[in-house]
Amino acid sequence: MKLNKFLPALIWLKSYNRTDIQNDALASIVFTIMVIPQSLAYAMLAGLPAITGLYASILPSILYSLFGTSRSLAVGPVALTSVMTASAVMPFAVSGTEQYATVAILLAFLSGVFLLVLSLLQLGFLTNLLSHPVISGFISASALLIVIGQLKHLLGTQSTGDTFVPIVTSLYAHLNAINLPTLILSIAAITSLLLMRRYFSPFLKLIGCSEKGAQLFGKSGPIIVLVLTTITVAGFSLDQLGVNIIGAIPSEIPSLKLESVNMAMLRELLPSAFLISIVGFVGSVSVAQSFAAKRRQDIDPNQELVGLGLANIGSALSGAFPVTGGFSRTVLNTDSGAQSPMTGIISALFILLILLFLTPLFFYLPIAILAAIISISMMQLVNIEDFRHLWRFSKKEAILLLITFSVVMIEGMQTGLIVGVILSLLFFLWHTSHPHIAIVGRVPGTEHFRNVQRFTVETHPSILTVRIDENLFFANARVLEERLQNLVSQNKDIKHLVLMCTAVNMIDASALQSLEKITDRLEDSGVKLHLSEVKGPVIDKLKDSDLIKNLSGKVFLTQHQAIQELEEKQADGQKKS
Amino acid sequence: MKLNKFLPALIWLKSYNRTDIQNDALASIVFTIMVIPQSLAYAMLAGLPAITGLYASILPSILYSLFGTSRSLAVGPVALTSVMTASAVMPFAVSGTEQYATVAILLAFLSGVFLLVLSLLQLGFLTNLLSHPVISGFISASALLIVIGQLKHLLGTQSTGDTFVPIVTSLYAHLNAINLPTLILSIAAITSLLLMRRYFSPFLKLIGCSEKGAQLFGKSGPIIVLVLTTITVAGFSLDQLGVNIIGAIPSEIPSLKLESVNMAMLRELLPSAFLISIVGFVGSVSVAQSFAAKRRQDIDPNQELVGLGLANIGSALSGAFPVTGGFSRTVLNTDSGAQSPMTGIISALFILLILLFLTPLFFYLPIAILAAIISISMMQLVNIEDFRHLWRFSKKEAILLLITFSVVMIEGMQTGLIVGVILSLLFFLWHTSHPHIAIVGRVPGTEHFRNVQRFTVETHPSILTVRIDENLFFANARVLEERLQNLVSQNKDIKHLVLMCTAVNMIDASALQSLEKITDRLEDSGVKLHLSEVKGPVIDKLKDSDLIKNLSGKVFLTQHQAIQELEEKQADGQKKS
Incomplete structure (x- = not known):
């Protein structure tokens, strides 16, 4: 089996016969x-x-x-x-x-x-x-x-x-x-x-x-x-x-x-x-x-x-x-x-x-x-x-x-190829450094959450839900920090930030560190960070991390649960005060 | 407004007063x-x-x-x-x-x-x-x-x-x-x-x-x-x-x-x-x-x-x-x-x-x-x-x-930094060049489709549904070609291949070209290619492309529709033959 893999000729030679050789000649x-x-x-x-x-x-x-x-x-x-x-x-x-x-x-x-x-x-x-x-x-x-x-x-x-x-x-x-x-x-x-x-x-x-x-x-x-x-x-x-x-x-x-x-x-x-x-x-x-x-x-x-x-x-x-x-x-x-x-x-x-x-x-x-x-x-x-x-x-x-x-015409084939490859990487890096981040709300009467800019949805003034449509890794980790800080600094009413992670297939150490920083900074701003709909492989990676240990908020199985529980809590808080 | 952006000092100077200057001094x-x-x-x-x-x-x-x-x-x-x-x-x-x-x-x-x-x-x-x-x-x-x-x-x-x-x-x-x-x-x-x-x-x-x-x-x-x-x-x-x-x-x-x-x-x-x-x-x-x-x-x-x-x-x-x-x-x-x-x-x-x-x-x-x-x-x-x-x-x-x-200790700070950055990029490229591709089937009694390796699901011998958990771009386009060809060559019964695109947020020209090649090659192998659950921005990009014009199969709104229609077609075909 291994020899077949190393010398693929063995596979076709096995059934090779006289007629084949005549044709091939x-x-x-x-x-x-x-x-x-x-x-x-x-x-x-x-x-x-x-x-x-x-x-x-x-x-x-x-x-x-x-x-x-x-x-x-x-x-x-x-x-x-x-x-x-x-x-x-x-x-x-x-x-x-x-x-x-x-x-x-x-x-x-x-x-x-x-x-x-x-x-x-x-x-x-x-x-x-x-x-x-x-x-x-x-x-x-x-x-x-x-x-x-x-x-x-x-x-x-x-x-x-x-x-x-x-x-x-x-x-x-x-x-x-x-x-x-x-x-x-x-x-x-x-x-x-x-x-x-x-x-x-x-x-x-x-x-x-x-x-x-x-x-x-x-x-x-x-x-x-x-x-x-x-x-x-x-x-x-x-x-x-x-x-x-x-x-x-x-x-x-x-x-x-x-x-x-x-x-x-x-x-x-x-x-x-x-x-x-x-x-x-x-x-x-x-x-x-x-x-x-x-x-x-x-x-x-x-x-x-x-x-x-x-x-x-x-x-x-x-x-x-x-x-x-x-x-x-x-x-x-x-x-x-x-x-x-x-x-x-x-x-x-x-x-x-x-x-x-x-x-x-x-x-x-x-x-x-x-x-x-x-x-x-x-x-x-x-x-x-x-x-x-x-x-x-x-x-x-x-x-x-x-x-x-x-560049190939003017500087030659090698330079052209190298310049092209570097530019491809930069384009890609640029793209992935500007991840699509949508603020989402609940489509009335359902458990679905969609982009506020494309759908008429229900939102709560003190709860901000953000969906990230990209894997989280070093190329966009810091951008996420900036964008979230920006969103929170623009709106002083926010008390809870829910990150909806449906599209996150992977997370690396840089992103983890950024999320830890985000939690700390949000806590400094008086905002709790929650996660929802985190995929299995991602939650496996996160479960022993300081992020989950120090998370100011909770990890919710679904976005719907997250909103239900947070809205109840807000209502309780308002009744008490 | 623009001046404020260029000279941010103007923002805080506006409300700056005597007490402030005493404190700051x-x-x-x-x-x-x-x-x-x-x-x-x-x-x-x-x-x-x-x-x-x-x-x-x-x-x-x-x-x-x-x-x-x-x-x-x-x-x-x-x-x-x-x-x-x-x-x-x-x-x-x-x-x-x-x-x-x-x-x-x-x-x-x-x-x-x-x-x-x-x-x-x-x-x-x-x-x-x-x-x-x-x-x-x-x-x-x-x-x-x-x-x-x-x-x-x-x-x-x-x-x-x-x-x-x-x-x-x-x-x-x-x-x-x-x-x-x-x-x-x-x-x-x-x-x-x-x-x-x-x-x-x-x-x-x-x-x-x-x-x-x-x-x-x-x-x-x-x-x-x-x-x-x-x-x-x-x-x-x-x-x-x-x-x-x-x-x-x-x-x-x-x-x-x-x-x-x-x-x-x-x-x-x-x-x-x-x-x-x-x-x-x-x-x-x-x-x-x-x-x-x-x-x-x-x-x-x-x-x-x-x-x-x-x-x-x-x-x-x-x-x-x-x-x-x-x-x-x-x-x-x-x-x-x-x-x-x-x-x-x-x-x-x-x-x-x-x-x-x-x-x-x-x-x-x-x-x-x-x-x-x-x-x-x-x-x-x-x-x-x-x-x-x-x-x-x-x-x-x-x-x-x-x-x-x-490398920093032995070769110096600059070399260490450059080596680190190149290795980061290679690691990432390696990761994204090995996208997670799952064969999925229907969870019985539902319209949900999940990984056949993790769930007990219904599949059809002549219909193969593949979910790609990654954006499609140059770093993984050719890998997709290989994997799909590999899947099809291993299983001679397959007549329809459905690509479930729920996790695809972006597609570039390299991936488009690979998909066009995949369609052609699958057609050569007697297999029709279908797409399902393609996101809005992606379908916008694809709609004028040769891929959609020459697609051997159809673009389905949902995976459920795809399977229903293809199964019916298969059943009809069998009745006739």
């Missing part, structure tokens, strides 16, 4: 061919030789298949984590050097370790810090930055930097160096990619292809364009006209050169590794859950940390860069007909075969085509609709999205 | 004499000449009296902010130098500006980040550090550093340099201070002093000891035997030497200034509120930011260091018979007179006595009882206190 061939373009492209996005994208698709895929809990997720290079890798590595090395590869490998290793540590310490909840507006703004801005960053490849010129202003200014400075053959190739590629995305699948159906086949091969645009343009470049020797090509594949697989790693570098890489881990993890789990729901399967986020953690360590061992579960990879995987994680293992072996025997075929692959593939898939991630939606739902959260977007 | 004389020892001592704690404590008691006190909202609070040097000042300034200058004074003045100015900015941006709620366990651990550890730091003055030897290990090791290294006359003086002072605190007030009552007088003059131990020891030192020329004395007061009031300020220093001082501001503010407001409650008055925290902000800027203009409202100062103030903030103004004038004419009297004041006064008042702040209390109430929060305490 077929699906794997299709998937392998279809996934090559994006694997190469995202390696380039990470600032590494395109071929590294294939290194990153073998061991990580196998490890995730064994240790991950999703039956559909495909793990490998993904655009967002790749571009985050590029901006993390850039300060330490120049793209293309051995040092650059070393830092990227180190980053993959650190990300893997982080994910495993998060799993061990059960800290997966930290990823909740990425709220929807922050993620949305972050993805849109990052995607836009990626597209702008690819313009140099599409135009055959140069640009530097990883944020909006430097990229655009350096691109502008190099506009005179545009390479015409590259530009033509790019336009042709983008046009055919766009057309094929739109019309290839209906066209296939029209010529008699099955629904499923049309859906799958409708997505084969990238690989077709890749093959055709490679042949064109090779046939017309376009590389001699200035079209950049991948060229010869280095025979040696990069590895971590420990001699060029130092503590200072390690320390500075830690935040990047952490952010890449959690961004990768959040995206991956979200994809995994969507696909699992379709088959009514379950995802265990904590085990996902293990699967993705090992995948990243596997990527480091393969001389590659951070990986995670990707949406478009997973779509290709399921569209190819994958039924189990076995496809992850089999396609990894196919990619290994390609690496061993077919790399010369990539020699004439034009870099502009990879840039075109990247640009088109990134443009889909720029989501303006989401901002409009959010604006209608909550202005504050829409502004949060906008701030995250702007 | 008398109270001010007593208060001024009584408050001198702590003012001098806390300046020394800040690493500044003791006389600076008097500079810090004039303008700040006047400004707070005009702009603050408390009628009782006394503003001036306070132990915690003073020692925080010392550790903030130490990295930049050596105590006693002109540069040290400049940095301290700068710190006071920055704190003042911070407080005003917090007020302008209505960011006072940020101080809520300081939870009770963090404050408690922080104060105990800081007080202990202060006492240990005073040992060098009490023993007449030397020590360096501002955290536990350096102070104790350097003190140990200088143990051979103990000055015997100083040690004797210290022991005598501490003994008499402790005895007088305990027995002076009862003794005064015994010899016929009034209750009030006894209470007030019972607190005169420090000033009496100060006067007696100063006379002793002067009479026996103990300074010639190695007893450190204050000596000549510099004739020039320190001022901000702008030429020794640079941007790097400013940037590094900002976090310290911020922490000093919020620690000072939180302590001050808490004292102000306790005293206000006794007279059923009200404190406006936002205006307090203005009052304390101006007080700090005033302190900077007087060549002094950060100030705030202090507990023992305020006790002395009210015990002296202060009835209005006018005492703050009058006593400021008295202190000015002392500064102008009486400073030679301080020449022989032994520094060991100030250290004794500090140590005794700090020992009261070390609160072990609080830890024991907390341990009973919540182990987790007790450990938070312990961690804050330890």
Whole structure:
């Protein structure tokens, strides 16, 4: 049972049979061919030789298949984590050097370790810090930055930097160096990619292809364009006209050169590794859950940390860069007909075969085509609709999205993400520091108590009942003190204050201390504090506390009892006096 | 009205008359004499000449009296902010130098500006980040550090550093340099201070002093000891035997030497200034509120930011260091018979007179006595009882206190405070990321729905009702997704999932997005999602959303209606099939 939890592959392997393996082998061939373009492209996005994208698709895929809990997720290079890798590595090395590869490998290793540590310490909840507006703004801005960053490849010129202003200014400075053959190739590629995305699948159906086949091969645009343009470049020797090509594949697989790693570098890489881990993890789990729901399967986020953690360590061992579960990879995987994680293992072996025997075929692959593939898939991630939606739902959260977007564009992905998270927390803290507190009264003829501002209710001049619609903890404890003191100081007739605790699910030491202070202060003001309708778990916590021991008033089971008893007491008091 | 809010002094000045001013003048004389020892001592704690404590008691006190909202609070040097000042300034200058004074003045100015900015941006709620366990651990550890730091003055030897290990090791290294006359003086002072605190007030009552007088003059131990020891030192020329004395007061009031300020220093001082501001503010407001409650008055925290902000800027203009409202100062103030903030103004004038004419009297004041006064008042702040209390109430929060305490002792006050705040936030986030979710069923014969684990209730095999006891926002949105998917994947019979939203007071865009995903995924699993008992403000937010438009199920007013209708539908379905 425990082993099953640690190695989820044991569960599906139990019932795995010959037919399954035949299906999965077929699906794997299709998937392998279809996934090559994006694997190469995202390696380039990470600032590494395109071929590294294939290194990153073998061991990580196998490890995730064994240790991950999703039956559909495909793990490998993904655009967002790749571009985050590029901006993390850039300060330490120049793209293309051995040092650059070393830092990227180190980053993959650190990300893997982080994910495993998060799993061990059960800290997966930290990823909740990425709220929807922050993620949305972050993805849109990052995607836009990626597209702008690819313009140099599409135009055959140069640009530097990883944020909006430097990229655009350096691109502008190099506009005179545009390479015409590259530009033509790019336009042709983008046009055919766009057309094929739109019309290839209906066209296939029209010529008699099955629904499923049309859906799958409708997505084969990238690989077709890749093959055709490679042949064109090779046939017309376009590389001699200035079209950049991948060229010869280095025979040696990069590895971590420990001699060029130092503590200072390690320390500075830690935040990047952490952010890449959690961004990768959040995206991956979200994809995994969507696909699992379709088959009514379950995802265990904590085990996902293990699967993705090992995948990243596997990527480091393969001389590659951070990986995670990707949406478009997973779509290709399921569209190819994958039924189990076995496809992850089999396609990894196919990619290994390609690496061993077919790399010369990539020699004439034009870099502009990879840039075109990247640009088109990134443009889909720029989501303006989401901002409009959010604006209608909550202005504050829409502004949060906008701030995250702007900071990513101007200051970079990491800063943007951190600013977004801090602002999310501040917004939340602000909200919870201003808890909804209602003065309530009795709805005539009933035992119900409702807000005096919304209902016609009966109240008593010397008894004030306040309902708190929030948990009581440090973020709002002192606000409660202020508000109650304020209410009591405004109305000198009050002799009894009843706190109606229907909505209080939890109470912490800070709130307890505030309640103790409130009791003392109210007593100084000549007002008794009572509690009503306190929930079981809360009263359990309170029962040994000084609050209950020193409470000037009583704890009533229901608000109705509280008012009945206090009103009687008041009436008695008036009779006597 | 608006002017009253900005200058609260206008409110009480309106009804201020001759009798009031006579009372307040008398109270001010007593208060001024009584408050001198702590003012001098806390300046020394800040690493500044003791006389600076008097500079810090004039303008700040006047400004707070005009702009603050408390009628009782006394503003001036306070132990915690003073020692925080010392550790903030130490990295930049050596105590006693002109540069040290400049940095301290700068710190006071920055704190003042911070407080005003917090007020302008209505960011006072940020101080809520300081939870009770963090404050408690922080104060105990800081007080202990202060006492240990005073040992060098009490023993007449030397020590360096501002955290536990350096102070104790350097003190140990200088143990051979103990000055015997100083040690004797210290022991005598501490003994008499402790005895007088305990027995002076009862003794005064015994010899016929009034209750009030006894209470007030019972607190005169420090000033009496100060006067007696100063006379002793002067009479026996103990300074010639190695007893450190204050000596000549510099004739020039320190001022901000702008030429020794640079941007790097400013940037590094900002976090310290911020922490000093919020620690000072939180302590001050808490004292102000306790005293206000006794007279059923009200404190406006936002205006307090203005009052304390101006007080700090005033302190900077007087060549002094950060100030705030202090507990023992305020006790002395009210015990002296202060009835209005006018005492703050009058006593400021008295202190000015002392500064102008009486400073030679301080020449022989032994520094060991100030250290004794500090140590005794700090020992009261070390609160072990609080830890024991907390341990009973919540182990987790007790450990938070312990961690804050330890980090302050070992790494210093700032680090300790920051670590504590981050851990508070993480604890809270952890808690709210694990919301209480109960599966509920109908209590037989009623329309009430309760937790299936606590009550014997009726449920339906194909209808699952889940009650969420938490607001829905980014910190728990994804957890909700996981839990619901988990519940549905475990039970293949479920056809309808009803979310009972009685405890949901708010919903943000992240939670909305999660609910949309949940609807889609449940639909993929063949399960319909329904909502019941959604509160008014929440339904207002949801009504235009895609969630409601695309909801596979319905929104029911009550849980009872939901179950009735769904059960009927199920029964119909079964009849037909």
